[in-house]
Amino acid sequence: MEVIVHTGTSKIGGAVTEIKSKKGTRIILDYGENLDGTEQMKIPGLTSNTQHNVDAVFISHSHGDHIGSVYQILNDIPIYLEQKGMEIYNILCDMQINYEKKVYPKNKNIHYFEFQKPIVVKDIIVIPYIVDHSAYNSAMFLIYVDYQKVLYTGDYRYHGKKWRLFRPMLKRIGQVDLLITEGTNLTRNKDNLDNVTKVLKEKDLISEFKKYTSYDQIFFMTSSSNIDRIVSLYKAFVPTHEFIEDLSMNSVASILENIPNSNTFKTVKTFVTDKQKNRYEPYGRYINHTKNVIDELPFTSKFAVSVKPSMQNYIKQNQDKIHNACLIYSMYDGYIDDDWDSPSTRNFVNYLQNDLHIPFFEIHTSGHGDITAIKLINKYVNPKNVILIHTENREEGLKIASEIFKNKLLKVNDGEAIKFEEK
Ligand SMILES: [Zn+2]
Numbered sequence: 342m343e344v345i346v347h348t349g350t351s352k353i354g355g356a357v358t359e360i361k362s363k364k365g366t367r368i369i370l371d372y373g374e375n376l377d378g379t380e381q382m383k384i385p386g387l388t389s390n391t392q393h394n395v396d397a398v399f400i401s402h403s404h405g406d407h408i409g410s411v412y413q414i415l416n417d418i419p420i421y422l423e424q425k426g427m428e429i430y431n432i433l434c435d436m437q438i439n440y441e442k443k444v445y446p447k448n449k450n451i452h453y454f455e456f457q458k459p460i461v462v463k464d465i466i467v468i469p470y471i472v473d474h475s476a477y478n479s480a481m482f483l484i485y486v487d488y489q490k491v492l493y494t495g496d497y498r499y500h501g502k503k504w505r506l507f508r509p510m511l512k513r514i515g516q517v518d519l520l521i522t523e524g525t526n527l528t529r530n531k532d533n534l535d536n537v538t539k540v541l542k543e544k545d546l547i548s549e550f551k552k553y554t555s556y557d558q559i560f561f562m563t564s565s566s567n568i569d570r571i572v573s574l575y576k577a578f579v580p581t582h583e584f585i586e587d588l589s590m591n592s593v594a595s596i597l598e599n600i601p602n603s604n605t606f607k608t609v610k611t612f613v614t615d616k617q618k619n620r621y622e623p624y625g626r627y628i629n630h631t632k633n634v635i636d637e638l639p640f641t642s643k644f645a646v647s648v649k650p651s652m653q654n655y656i657k658q659n660q661d662k663i664h665n666a667c668l669i670y671s672m673y674d675g676y677i678d679d680d681w682d683s684p685s686t687r688n689f690v691n692y693l694q695n696d697l698h699i700p701f702f703e704i705h706t707s708g709h710g711d712i713t714a715i716k717l718i719n720k721y722v723n724p725k726n727v728i729l730i731h732t733e734n735r736e737e738g739l740k741i742a743s744e745i746f747k748n749k750l751l752k753v754n755d756g757e758a759i760k761f762e763e764k
């Protein structure tokens with residue numbers, strides 16, 4: 342077999358990996374968008390016809406850096422993905438008025454995979470395994486090709502709510518010839534490498550959030566697609582506060598079973614802004630399917646509300662009603678860094694914190710594995726070769742990864758074809 346990491350050996354965003362069998366069967370793992378807004382690389386046979394087009398594409402999860410360029414794929418190429426994850430991604434595209442980036446199942450050759458159910462693509466077999474990450478129903482892929490086993494991790498962690506599934510899954514997978522693993526936190530979160538106990542577990546966030554229930558008005562920020570986090574926020578605040586979601590969060594939660602949303606939970610309301618109310622496309626469509634919609638916050642009682650930069654006007658108009666309020670920031674802190682490309686989150690947080698003097702608390706745990714997770718993978722699947730992708734700093738990532746994987750770690754460049762001979 343041959344493996345090409347088209348992009349992804351030196352950055353997070355735009356992950357694209359290809360595996361090609363000896364007979365020439367080509368599969369692509371993830372086709373994400375670049376996080377810096379630059380255009381995704383065009384791959385012959387995937388976005389334009391060649392003599393031998395790609396035979397199938399597999400999408401590990403619904404974050405933009407893995408699914409975000411699927412709309413560019415030729416219409417007849419089979420794309421395998423997880424249905425709910427795709428639906429969540431499409432709702433978020435609508436909310437951001439990014440219709441062209443949606444995955445339209447009617448126009449594409451879409452197939453929904455089921456976990457642990459093998460998919461045969463000519464002489465390649467792919468088995469999706471569920472894994473814990475900050476995107477709903479994320480998958481790892483175990484691939485059988487030319488009598489070799491490859492494990493492609495997608496994004497994963499060991500400190501989430503599904504942590505119990507991790508070891509049994511890895512045991513079941515057993516030894517692999519090649520591991521293609523993400524390494525986000527190898528360089529992003531170096532403190533965690535020295536002191537793994539510092540990593541907050543997803544389940545412990547509820548008690549962290551509860552420490553702030555003495556505030557009457559709790560503004561919280563988290564990703565609308567981080568389902569486990571929405572549940573934790575709900576459990577922490579609903580006993581003492583009215584729980585209010587924004588339209589995007591509620592629309593995502595409504596398509597899943599048993600996730601707090603204002604259609605099926607009496608204790609949840611959905612706040613919509615004037616702009617959303619007055620603009621039919623796309624918001625009106627979603628508002629029409631939403632129960633318990635409010636357009637004013639209950640400033641005289643205790644409430645916890647999901648806030649987004651789009652609410653800044655509303656908050657400004659009502660700033661004299663804000664008292665005993667706090668802001669709980671529960672997402673990646675890179676979004677509020679000075680050097681993050683899009684300033685909207687940073688500006689909004691600055692407004693709340695500096696103009697309105699609302700105290701800011703960051704309570705978050707990463708969707709990516711700490712060193713324990715990466716070591717566990719190494720222990721259980723005992724790979725013969727390892728390729729590291731999805732790191733912010735390639736050289737540093739390779740240096741730290743080589744301490745774990747030793748001489749099994751291959752130094753691979755974007756676009757380089759690596760051949761693995763049959764045993
Ligand atoms: Zn992800």
Ligand SMILES: [Zn+2]
Nearest residue numbers: 404406407496
């Ligand atoms: Zn990712």
